[in-house]
Amino acid sequence: MKPFTALACVGTLLFHAASGHAQSATALDRLDPAPAGDRFTAVPSPEVLGHLRPLASLGLVYTDDPLTLVRQRGSSEDELLDLVSRQLTVHGSFAMELAHRVKVELSLPMIVHQAGDSASLPELTADPPAASAAGDLRTGLRFEVLRQQGHAPSASVGLSAWLPTGDDASYAGAGVFRVAPSLIVGADHGVLAWSTYVAARLQPGSDEPTLLGSELLFGAALGPRIGPVRLAVEVFGSTVLDRSVEPLTLASTSVNGLLTAGWEDGPVHFRLGAGPGLSKGVGTPDFRALGMLAYVPPADSHADRDSRADREASRRAANAHRRGDGEISGVGDQRNGPLAPALAGVSDRDGDGVADADDPCPDRIGDPNGNRPGCPPDRDGDGIVDASDACPDVPGVDSAEPSRHGCPGDADSDGILDPDDACPEEAGAASDDPEKNGCPTAVRLVGDRIVILQRVEFATGKDELSPSSTPVLEQVAKVMNEHPEIARVGVDGHTDSVGSEQANVALSQRRALAVVRWLVERGIDARRLEARGYGPRQPIADNATEAGRQKNRRVEFNILRRSDEGEAGWVDGDLDEGAGAP
Known part of the structure; x- marks a missing residue:
């Protein structure tokens, strides 16, 4: 159990002539969640990854015994009562990233349930806390000064402000305006990410003493990512910045631990976490448990949409070049060599010695002893007679270009015949490598x-x-x-x-x-x-x-x-x- 303070020590400062209202004028919950879209829960991240990228989160946080009154007698402590025995708070956050450098955010806590004891002591009088109450609205602005380069981390400066919208009689609001400049440094190396921050939350003096005044905030987080699962260990806290209070003592400092496991597959992220209080400062619970749901769209999804409009404005129709095949011209009859003697009594119109009934080319003088008797010689059997075949020993195709007629095709016209062309449909260069010959470089x-x-x-x-x-x-x-x-x-x-x-x-x-x-x-x-x-x-x-x-x-x-x-x-x-x- 983490006590509020010791009456014999700091209590004389905090309780001096204090009413219950003055004592409860504080935002008791020590967990002020990082803006929506940040990779950790309590410790903010420095990166700003998008432009016009909206981010949102909703969290439910339970704290046990965040404010306990004790009396210190020498080295022993007597527990008197639980001013706040439990709190259940909903945290809503919305953020927007701009120009890959700037992040603005709004966050509002709502206590949906809390309970505690009343106090009627010489040193303190306090009523039980309200069962529910609104908290102080937080606004924030972050600017990424340095971007991560290799192992060199990112760094951002920020400024947050808390408006006194909360119920300052129910440990939900400070009742005054607060502001906190901050410095955030961190990096994400894919399988491992880390982040640290420090901030000074300044609270102007009020007419009545409160539990907390100005504070120094700090935190560090480290966690691996395994596929869509992100694990993290976080330590965060604060110490009172008041000249009347010794800083960094167990009573004036709140230190909290948190272990989280999150699922980050797609734009909807889910996270669960729990951790103990590690000191006796005000607001430090025995333990804390939480669940969070966040909407984190891919970076640049809106930048991509804007760029589509730019591309539309500059769009020009591409010139499509179609390649056409030339029509094949007929090949005239050629008389090659001496004609075969005429066949007596048998029809042989072309007089090549092959009867028309057996002549595949009855009207063209051919070779009676060729591979197609009665047709002009065609050694490669491609249907183009040798006399017109520019490649008589290699089967080829028809071509309107005499130098290519009867030669293997060259569909891409790169000078490399299709049988030897590893990329027959794309013009390329000659190569000694058969797998690259005729292919674009x-x-x-x-x-x-x-x-x-x-x-x-x-x-x-x-x-x-x-x-x-x-x-x-x-x-x-x-x-x-x-x-x-x-x-x-x-x-x-x-x-x-x-x-x-x-x-x-x-x-x-x-x-x-x-x-x-x-x-x-x-x-x-x-x-x-x-x-x-x-x-x-x-x-x-x-x-x-x-x-x-x-x-x-x-x-x-x-x-x-x-x-x-x-x-x-x-x-x-x-x-x-x-x-x-x-």
């Missing part, structure tokens, strides 16, 4: 993916495209121009696991948007592009090694929808349910 169209063979590079930790990325993005634009049937491509950004997962998701989303903007500015219709940031959630290699982390930092182009209608099949907005690449 930067971009390939493979199934439902536009595979880039060179990396899309960005400035370190930023969403600025490096000039070295221009050639590969030009090839992506070329492929999309040449394939109007590609109606929607997901531009997917990925990162390694170093740093905050939420920060990595936000960075990958911004990088994907940067690629989309680049392609739109080069003429690709914005309806055909969709930016998607996955952060570290879809690794293709081991993040424990530098080589693996480098592979995981990537941009991918996935075909989400095809349409035979060309430009008419390019649609804006979300894809129909079940739509995708066939």
